[in-house]
Amino acid sequence: MIDSGYSDISLSTLDNEVVVKSLVEQYQQRIFALVLYLNGDNFDQAYDITVSSFVKAFSSGCFLKNKSFFLIRLIRAAIKRSRDAKIIPFLDDANFADLPPEKRNSLFMVKKALQTLTFKEKIFLLLRDQFHLCYKDISAILKMPESDVRVQTVCARIHLREKVEEVLNSE
Amino acid sequence: MNDNFKMDCSDIREKLKAFLNDLLVEDEYKLFVAHLNVCKKCKDYVRRIGSISNQLWQLGDVNVPPDLSYTILFRLKQTEQENIKSKFFISKKLAVGIFVVILALATLFFGIKYHYFSKEVDETSVVKKITM
Numbered sequence: 583m584i585d586s587g588y589s590d591i592s593l594s595t596l597d598n599e600v601v602v603k604s605l606v607e608q609y610q611q612r613i614f615a616l617v618l619y620l621n622g623d624n625f626d627q628a629y630d631i632t633v634s635s636f637v638k639a640f641s642s643g644c645f646l647k648n649k650s651f652f653l654i655r656l657i658r659a660a661i662k663r664s665r666d667a668k669i670i671p672f673l674d675d676a677n678f679a680d681l682p683p684e685k686r687n688s689l690f691m692v693k694k695a696l697q698t699l700t701f702k703e704k705i706f707l708l709l710r711d712q713f714h715l716c717y718k719d720i721s722a723i724l725k726m727p728e729s730d731v732r733v734q735t736v737c738a739r740i741h742l743r744e745k746v747e748e749v750l751n752s753e
Numbered sequence: 754m755n756d757n758f759k760m761d762c763s764d765i766r767e768k769l770k771a772f773l774n775d776l777l778v779e780d781e782y783k784l785f786v787a788h789l790n791v792c793k794k795c796k797d798y799v800r801r802i803g804s805i806s807n808q809l810w811q812l813g814d815v816n817v818p819p820d821l822s823y824t825i826l827f828r829l830k831q832t833e834q835e836n837i838k839s840k841f842f843i844s845k846k847l848a849v850g851i852f853v854v855i856l857a858l859a860t861l862f863f864g865i866k867y868h869y870f871s872k873e874v875d876e877t878s879v880v881k882k883i884t885m
Binding site: 599602603606607610611612614615616618619625629632633634636637640641688689692693696707708710711712713714716717718735736739742743746 | 775779782783786803805806807808809810811812813814815817818821822824825826828829832833836
C-alpha cells in the first residue's frame with residue numbers, strides 16, 4: 583500500500599540523505615524481488631536493474647513530491663528496464679533454503695509456474711499479490727483503467743493456478 | 754492514516770477469506786495490508802493459509818544482496834555530481850555565448866555610429882569647401 587508523506591522535500595537528493603536512505607531501505611527488497619521474478623533467476627541483472635531504477639526514480643523528478651509519486655516512478659522504471667532485459671529461467675530453490683521441505687517444494691512450484699506466464703501477467707500478479715498495491719495505484723503505474731487492471735489480475739491468477747496444476751501433474 | 758480507521762486483529766480474522774479471494778473493497782484492502790505491515794502475529798497467521806496469492810507474497814522474501822542500498826546511494830551521489838558538473842559546463846557555455854552576443858552588438862553599434870559620424874564629417878567638409 584502506498585502512503586503519502588514527504589511533501590516538503592527540497593531540490594537535492596544529497597540534501598535529503600536521511601529520507602533517501604529510508605526510501606531505499608523500505609523498497610529495495612520488494613523492487614529487487616519484483617525485478618527478479620520478472621526476469622528469471624539472474625541476481626546480477628536484478629541487482630543492476632534495481633540500482634538503476636532507484637537512480638532514475640530519484641533523479642528524474644529532481645525532487646520527491648511524496649512517497650506515492652516516488653513509488654510509482656520507481657516501479658515504472660523497474661518494469662521498463664526489466665522488459666528490455668534478457669529472461670533467464672529459474673534454476674533452483676536456493677532462496678528457500680531455510681524453509682521446511684514441503685513448504686519449499688510448494689513455493690518452488692509456484693515459482694516455476696510463474697515463469698511460464700507472460701511478462702504482462704507477471705506484472706499484474708506481482709504488483710497485486712507481492713507488492714500489495716491497491717488497484718488504483720497499479721492503474722496509475724501501468725497507465726490503464728482500473729477496471730482493466732482488475733480483470734487482467736484475476737485472469738492472470740487463474741492462469742497461474744492452471745500452470746501450477748500443470749507443474750503438479752507433470753511431477 | 755487516521756487511528757479511527759485502523760483494523761485490529763479480530764478484523765483480520767473476519768476479513769481473511771475476502772482478502773484471500775481478492776474481494777475486499779479498496780479501502781478495506783489498504784487497511785488490511787497496513788495492519789499486516791505492523792502486526793507480525795497477523796502477518797504470520799495470514800501467510801500460513803495456503804493460497805496462490807499468499808505463496809506469491811512469500812516468494813517476495815528474497816535475500817537482498819547486503820551491499821544493494823550502499824550501491825544505490827553511491828550511484829545517486831555519483832549521478833548528482835555528474836549533474837552538477839554538466840550544469841557548470843552549460844553555464845560556462847552560456848557565459849561565453851552571452852559574451853559573444855554582447856561583443857557582436859557592440860561592434861554593430863560602434864560600426865553604425867562610425868559610419869554616420871564619418872558621413873556627417875564629409876558633409877560638413879563639403880559645405881565648408883563650397884562656402885570658401
